[in-house]
Amino acid sequence: MRPTQELLIKDVYEIVRAIPTGRVLTYGQIARLAGWPNHARLVGRIMKGASSAEIPCHRVLAANGRPSPTFPEQRALLEAEGVRFKANGCVDMKKYLWDIVGT
DNA sequence: GGGCTGACGTGGC
């Protein structure tokens, strides 16, 4: 079965909607949670098209904590929720990554 | 079918 944007979009939206305020998830995690490992890139595509959707797409980051190049407001939105950025412009994943099992 | 493009991930240095 070949995953397509259309096939994943609903699950991805649901997962992103579930991210608590002040926490973040990575594209790779979302891809795995949706049941499609190795498709982080596809999740990214979906996020790009979801800018106007009713989901907290600003809480989705790359695995290294780097925010999106084409989404300038992302940083302000996260900081407004208490997420602090490091000097290098990345989020401290150790602190803000949403550990579904933990909390 | 062929080739290039990315809101990606991991591992090596």
Place this chain on the structure above:
DNA sequence: CGCCACGCCAGCC
């Protein structure tokens, strides 16, 4: 921590 090379794969031309 930064940079780079690779691997990955749907979309688009």
